[in-house]
Amino acid sequence: DGGITQSPKYLFRKEGQNVTLSCEQNLNHDAMYWYRQDPGQGLRLIYYSQIVNDFQKGDIAEGYSVSREKKESFPLTVTSAQKNPTAFYLCASSSTGTIETQYFGPGTRLLVL
């Protein structure tokens, strides 16, 4: 089945720790995105990538980093610089640009210990 997978489903971070969220897609999509969702708010864009080995900052990139070494994979690292990381993180992909439908993975809930 084609789709987007994210792991883990839940992730706990200790103070000062970097953690990496996995996102993999087998839809052969060029574009991939990371969003953060907080209660009562719309999704906010963290980073996006239009093509392998290229990515751009979104609205709230501070404290996060990404890589796009393979078309299928777009991991997100939440660094210790992100002071309020507790949120629901969603990865998405689309065939080309944002004018196309975005398909979402099941999400990762990050909690701070």
Added chain:
Amino acid sequence: RKEVEQDPGPFNVPEGATVAFNCTYSNSASQSFFWYRQDCRKEPKLLMSVYSSGNEDGRFTAQLNRASQYISLLIRDSKLSDSATYLCVVGGSDSWGKLQFGAGTQVVVTP
């Protein structure tokens, strides 16, 4: 002012009834419009794209009003399974224009 605004609800709807709600957007140059459905603690899933002429998918009808900068969603013959949060999503002025997500409208269908 938020770029995409939605009434958070909840809209409490008896099963079988019709419910409609709107979403307003601020960027008049926006080119793409979508409604997504999000169940509690799950990922958003595309419900339908919204086209200039309006479009229907079964019990769901979406309309776009560019002059007043809003899109609407109407659900007919509501089912219990329609209970969810409906996200309004508006794209930018070109193919890589950033998507703006509304915070969602909650719909609760009651027996």
